[in-house]
Amino acid sequence: MENKQINFFKSKDFNNVLKPFKKGTVVNIENLEVRQRKEELNVGLYGWYAICPSKELKNNQIHYFSLFNEPLLIYRDNNNNIRCIKNxxxxxxxxxxxxxxxNGELICPYHGARFSSEGSCQNLDRITCSHIIDNNYDNYAKRIHLSQYKAIEIDEYIFIYFSDKxxxxxxxxxxxxxxxxxxxINNGFSVEESASEEVLVDFKCDWxxxxxxxxxxxHIFWVHGDTIPDKDVNKNVLVSFNQKINITTKYIESIYYYKNNPSKEFIRIKYIPPGRILIYKGDPELSRYVQVLDHIPLGENKARVIVRHYRKFLKNKLLNNLILFKEIQKKIFYKIFDEDYMILKTQTYNHKLGLIKKDEIKLLGEDRxxxxxxxxxxxxxxxxxxxxxxxxxxxxxxxxEIIxxxxxxxxxxxxxxxxxxxRKTFIRYAAPLIFLLIII
Ligand code: FES
Ligand SMILES: [Fe+2]
Structure with missing residues (x-):
């Protein structure tokens, strides 16, 4: 331990730590410690999860899901507030x-108890005899109360704050x-003017x-090389990168630069724990494309992914419809997920069955x-x-089955x-052509 300390004070690292301090200033050891201490994520597994896109949750409908195996549901009340209830x-x-x-009230299918948006039972007399509750109404009302988590709607996603209970x-x-x-917007993206596509997929594997x-x-070069429509993403071309990593209390960001052209950026990946990943290129304000991936830990070996991408190109609706751009994008998403799933299933299986010990897994330097x-x-x-x-x-x-x-x-x-x-190709192209031929 002592040797390590002595080596550190003699090392280049120590000189680097000193560099920012001007000659002649008194360097006190507390300052040094502050400079050396790295930022760390201060968000854990309890936190905000994007559960579903807003449009998935229709009025008067219940959306069932689970988080870490706990069965939950969400619905909209009469004031369009989202309620997240323990199911x-x-x-x-x-x-x-x-x-x-x-009327914005949740009704139980067993005895028909009705619950207000705040979670209190509105018809106690329906679920127990009135002579029992007459003298003790408040006591019963307190006990028959829904249990809730916080829910909020932002950027057309429904978020839940999942915590201890x-x-x-x-x-x-x-x-x-x-x-x-x-x-x-707080991550630098303005997406109001963008077009977007999204898909939701469930996986039977580890979140x-x-x-x-x-x-x-x-892996994207190897697994998705034939699917991603980018000439740089190719199975046969070996591309090498320099990685720059920024760690803050709220996120980790990794920026990849081409090794043979260090000023040229390939991509940025931003992980905002617990469940969100943003993938884009360059300064977010100028970025023409951002992919938002949300990961939902439904349960043990059950996970949902929502992927939505926003793009500032090819936004014309008519053109989009004519070339079936949305459907083709979705096709690419499904193919990519299918390619990943093949790996993820077996990888989860190997880990869960203990076929692989932790020290047999080698994380290499580039996987920072x-x-x-x-x-x-x-x-x-x-x-x-x-x-x-x-x-x-x-x-x-x-x-x-529900989840x-x-x-x-x-x-x-x-x-x-x-x-x-x-179907759409037929309606848009073949049907008018056949119609034209019949007329002629
Ligand atoms: S169990 Fe829900 S009303 Fe009885
Ligand atoms: Fe992948």
């Missing part, structure tokens, strides 16, 4: 699945990180593995952002312990999109 009726523990929303009173939930970290995959720049991600993840998991609800009885996956909305085997979504492409 367990406080009366006798039924799921709200099969229930409904009427839901509460009857939202004021009792304290946020440890600000929603503003996720707002695109953290998907994040690792999306932070991994090198991945390295950082894993040390953050491990620390956050220990600190927050979010996997409280582990389902050890695999027979009891009663929520799977896997965007089929984990992807193919189904891909096929639906392909049929859509054929």
């Amino acid at each position: 367990i009726c406080p009366h006798r523990g039924a799921s709200f699945y099969g229930g409904s929303i009427k 839901s509460e009857a009173n939202l004021n009792d939930l304290i946020e440890s990180s600000s929603i503003s970290n996720y707002e695109l 953290s593995r998907i994040i690792e995959n999306h932070l991994d720049i090198l 952002i991945i390295n950082y991600f894993w040390s953050w993840y491990k620390k956050s998991e220990e600190k927050d312990n979010p996997w409280k609800f582990l389902n050890n009885n695999k027979e009891l996956d009663v929520y799977d 896997f909305k965007y089929p984990p085997e992807i193919k189904k979504l891909e096929i639906i999109n392909n049929i859509n492409i054929i």
Whole structure:
């Protein structure tokens, strides 16, 4: 230890630390420590998660999902506020699945208890005999109350603040990180003028593995080389990069420059924990394209990804419709996810079954952002312990059908999109042509 210290004071690093201090100034050791201390992410696994795009949540509809295995639901109340409720009726523990929303109130399918937007039961007499509650109304009303998490709508996404536990009173939930970290405008992007496409896909694999995959720049050349329409992303060309990494309390950003042309940027990846990744090029204000990837830990080996990209080119609606740009973009997304899924499934399987020991995995120097991600993840998991609800009885996956909305085997979504492409191509091109031929 002592040797290490002596070496440090003799080293180049020590000179670098001293450099910014002018000659003749007194350098005190506290300053040195401040300069050496690196910034660290201060967000853990509890925090804001983008759960679904706003347009997925229609009025009077319930959107079911889960976070870290905990069954939840969201809906819009009469004032268009989003409510995120623990999907367990406080009366006798039924799921709200099969229930409904009427006049902004959530109705349980078992005995018909109605809950106001604030979460209090509006018809206690319906679920217990009135002679019991007559003298004790307040006491019962307190007990039969929904448990909630905070929810907010921003940039046309619905965000949930997931924390240690839901509460009857939202004021009792304290946020440890600000929603503003996720707002695109606060990350330098103005997207109002952009066109956008998005897809949602569920994976039967580990949530953290998907994040690792999306932070991994090198696999895209090999796995997606034939799919991504960029001449630089190619299986047969070996491109090498210099990586610059910025770590702050709110995000980690990795910028890749071409090794043979160090001033030319290839791409930037910004990880805003726990679940968001932004991929773009250059200064965000000038960026013509940004891809927003949100990762939702539905449960053990169940994860959802929402990918939306905003682009400032090819925005003309008519042209978009004519060349089926949206559908073709979606086709590319599905193909990319399918290519990743092939790897992610087996990788998760190998890890979960313990077929691979931790020290058999080699993270190399170029994986600095991945390295950082894993040390953050491990620390956050220990600190927050979010996997409280582990389902050890695999027979009891009663929520799977409800929760896997965007089929984990992807193919189904891909096929639906392909049929859509054929249908639209026929209506736009073949049908008018046939019609013309008949007339002639
Ligand atoms: S369990 Fe919901 S009303 Fe009884
Ligand atoms: Fe990938």
